[in-house]
Amino acid sequence: MPQLTTLPGTTDKRIAALLTLLSENTMIVISGARIAKEIGVSRSAVWHWVQRLRELGVRVKGQQGNGYFLEKVPDILLPDLLRKRMKGSLFGKRFYHFFKTDSTNHVAMELGYTDEPEGAVVLAEEQTAGRGRLGRSWHSERGTGIYATLLLRPELSPVQAPLLTMLAGLSARSAIQAQTGLSVELKWPNDLLLGGAKLGGILTEMHAEPTAVRFVVIGLGINVNQEKFPAEIAGLATSLRKESGGKSHSRLELLVRLLTQFESDYNRLLREGAGFVAERFQKESDFANGKRVKVESGMETYFGKTDGLSPEGLLIVKRDDGRVVTVIAGDVSEVR
Numbered sequence: 571m572p573q574l575t576t577l578p579g580t581t582d583k584r585i586a587a588l589l590t591l592l593s594e595n596t597m598i599v600i601s602g603a604r605i606a607k608e609i610g611v612s613r614s615a616v617w618h619w620v621q622r623l624r625e626l627g628v629r630v631k632g633q634q635g636n637g638y639f640l641e642k643v644p645d646i647l648l649p650d651l652l653r654k655r656m657k658g659s660l661f662g663k664r665f666y667h668f669f670k671t672d673s674t675n676h677v678a679m680e681l682g683y684t685d686e687p688e689g690a691v692v693l694a695e696e697q698t699a700g701r702g703r704l705g706r707s708w709h710s711e712r713g714t715g716i717y718a719t720l721l722l723r724p725e726l727s728p729v730q731a732p733l734l735t736m737l738a739g740l741s742a743r744s745a746i747q748a749q750t751g752l753s754v755e756l757k758w759p760n761d762l763l764l765g766g767a768k769l770g771g772i773l774t775e776m777h778a779e780p781t782a783v784r785f786v787v788i789g790l791g792i793n794v795n796q797e798k799f800p801a802e803i804a805g806l807a808t809s810l811r812k813e814s815g816g817k818s819h820s821r822l823e824l825l826v827r828l829l830t831q832f833e834s835d836y837n838r839l840l841r842e843g844a845g846f847v848a849e850r851f852q853k854e855s856d857f858a859n860g861k862r863v864k865v866e867s868g869m870e871t872y873f874g875k876t877d878g879l880s881p882e883g884l885l886i887v888k889r890d891d892g893r894v895v896t897v898i899a900g901d902v903s904e905v906r
């Protein structure tokens with residue numbers, strides 16, 4: 571399969587160029603003629619692209635005759651801006667940005683079947699069919715959360731792939747702590763919580779042979795600037811903004827920190843093997859140690875206490891009936 575440079579539905583390079591130009595000149599009125607010249611389109615096309623940006627929620631001020639400007643840089647995860655910040659990084663080369671797509675994991679899986687190299691990052695401002703673990707959906711309101719999927723081609727066996735989910739959780743935890751000072755709780759295997767409410771989650775999907783991973787996609791969803799959530803999840807979900815007294819946070823900054831941290835953690839895994847991941851997760855997650863839990867796994871439901879992780883990253887639970895088991899998959903919830 572060929573390597574892809576553009577994908578249907580990705581943000582048009584000209585609209586991205588227009589946004590970059592306006593962002594680099596905030597509060598400065600730029601004439602339609604200058605924009606047309608700089609991004610290489612007609613003046614009427616500039617008007618058309620400005621309308622498109624407005625439809626997408628970017629507040630472009632000004633009119634056709636006088637020129638256009640932005641009052642502040644919009645917090646949009648534009649490839650041009652990210653590329654500048656991520657120079658030389660594994661995740662700084664190939665961004666696929668969508669204003670709207672069904673699921674960044676879906677797009678990344680499709681990329682995985684082509685010759686797309688490791689390190690591609692798929693980003694969306696909004697997802698219409700964001701997916702979560704265990705067939706759940708992921709609420710993906712426009713421009714408020716981070717919806718990002720990374721494509722990796724590691725030399726791992728399929729049983730080791732879940733360790734990448736944990737590694738991404740650890741990287742997200744460090745990045746969030748560094749940017750906001752908030753201390754995220756890691757709930758095995760893929761949840762990021764604040765005050766017991768869901769702040770984010772990771773969905774790892776892969777294509778593998780019995781003994782070797784062909785590619786893995788790691789989907790990260792983080793609630794950053796949501797002010798409220800739909801009624802069905804309002805009591806369960808939270809955002810960084812809600813947890814910091816209404817203060818909004820730069821999604822771009824957080825994504826840069828997250829990608830940088832994940833790259834360094836991923837390189838360690840490739841260098842040293844996956845041994846350190848379960849150990850570090852166990853250290854950083856209160857949930858993995860001595861929490862009373864209910865486990866729903868396949869046909870079975872039981873209660874017990876968490877007792878650390880196995881080296882492969884499986885959760886060890888001391889059941890109430892005395893048996894010690896490792897949980898491979900399933901839903902584990904804390905019982906208070």
Ligand code: BTN
Pocket residue numbers: 672673674675676697699700701702703704706708716717718719760761770771772773789790791792
């Ligand atoms: C979970 O907690 O169940 C995992 C949620 C993962 C959501 C992210 S958002 C970006 C990526 N694309 C998806 O469709 N899902 C993941």
